[in-house]
Amino acid sequence: MIRLPALLLPFVLVLTGCGAPDSPADLAVKQTHKLVQLSPVTVANNTVSYRFPATVIPVKTVELNFEVSGRLTHVDLKQGHLVKKGTLLASIDSTPFERNVRENRALHKQARLELERVQSLYKKGLSPKRDLDNAETQFEITKVDLENSIQDLSYTELRAPFDALISDRLVEKDNYIITGTAITRLQDVSQAYFEINVSERVLAANINNKILSAVASITGRNNETFPLAYIEHTTSADPVTQTYKVTFSSAQPKDGHLTPGIRAAVDVTVGTDNRAGSLHVPLNALQVNADQSYSVWRFAPTSEDSKRGTVHQVPVEVGEITGHMVTISDGVGPEQFVVSAGVSQMREAMLVEAYEAE
CATH class of the missing domain: 1.10.287 (Helix Hairpins)
Known part of the structure; x- marks a missing residue:
């Protein structure tokens, strides 16, 4: 029998009492999730809305006069009254x-x-x-x-050339009228025209945009709106206000006329059609690749926890930059999330956890 020296006996006893070593699974390093900042992929807002004070104006205003001279024997010009085309307004002897x-x-x-x-x-x-x-x-x-x-x-007879509103009566019966003397002023109100003043800054900012919609609401008339169609705008600014006049039209309501001079508000939405459906992500979410292309790190949540998951690098096409947001296409979809900080530290399939600020 081999006898151990008495000096080594305590060490043998200690080792014997420790038992079997840990299994390989127990010795493996536990994986951790890296905290990252995530931002949603949003549908780009390609429109902008403005509200302008507006005034109802006539389609046109004309002054009627006799082309011969004579004494007025008939005048039927009640200001503010609507007359049909062909109505006799005045006549001379x-x-x-x-x-x-x-x-x-x-x-x-x-x-x-x-x-x-x-x-x-x-x-x-x-x-x-x-x-x-x-x-x-x-x-x-x-x-x-x-x-x-x-x-x-x-x-010798003066008749309404169109359905009109009598704006002004400029003569009275029994006056002697000289050829060319204005008798009345008529306004064409077959449609309601709304006129707004647009500043030079707003016009310049939307020079390439289209008018997507325009709606008028009348001051004092609750819940009543009128869809508008663009007619025209001036190309020279007013020398005093530096604004441009823009005119819209609306059909006259069946229950009454929108007479010139009524105050209104016009809500105009402008934008472009070619960017419809494009997506926005924060500018910091972009990563420039070695070939000068762009990509983002898309977050894929696990089925058990929506705040934990993996990230995957996907290529994207970059469009316009607006402030801290950039327009992209391909690779991601709306309501998905991308890493928006520290993208250079990401690796394919890295485990991450969404950071929530307290």
Whole structure:
């Protein structure tokens, strides 16, 4: 029997009492999740809305006047009233014009009879060509005089050229009217035009954008809106206000007219169609690769815990940069999350945990 020296006996006893060593599974280093900052992938907001004070204006405003002179015998111009196209608004004494028509009609008849007589003689060789020419000329002159007198007679009545609102009455009955004197001012209200003033800054910021929608609301009329269509805008700024006038139109409501001068508010949404559906991520989420392409680290949560998961590098196409956000496409979808801080420290399939600020 081999005897151990008495000096080594205590060490043998200690080793014997320790038991079997740990298994390999117990000796493995436990994996940990790296805290990362995640940001959602959002649908890019490609629109911007503005509200402008507006005023209802007429489609057009015209002044009516007589093209002949005379004394007013009829005036039906009630300011603020709507009139239909063809309504008689005013007339002047037609007696001298009717007399002129009768006179010219008689002269024309006489010239026609004379022409017929000369033509008969000319065919028989009893009248020279000169007499025939004079008779034809006189016939044409009297014809023109008759047509002019009939036209002047029609000018003694002033009728509405379109469905209109009588804005102003500029004369009274029994006044003597000179040709060209304005009688009334009419406004075309077949549609409601809304006019707004847009600052130079707003116009310049949206020069490449389209008007996606425009809606008007009338001051004092709750829950009543009017969809608008763009008509036109001025290209020269007002020298005082440095604003541009923009005009929209709306159909007149069936229960009444939007008369010029009414105050309103116009809500306009502008944007571009070609970027519709693009996505936004924080600028810090982009990683520049060795080939100068771009990628992001997409977060894939586990089924057990939505705050824990892995990250995966996906290539993306980069678009416009707006502030701290960038437009991207491909690789990610809306409502997903990407790493938005420390992207250079990420590795494929790395275990991560979403950081939540307290």
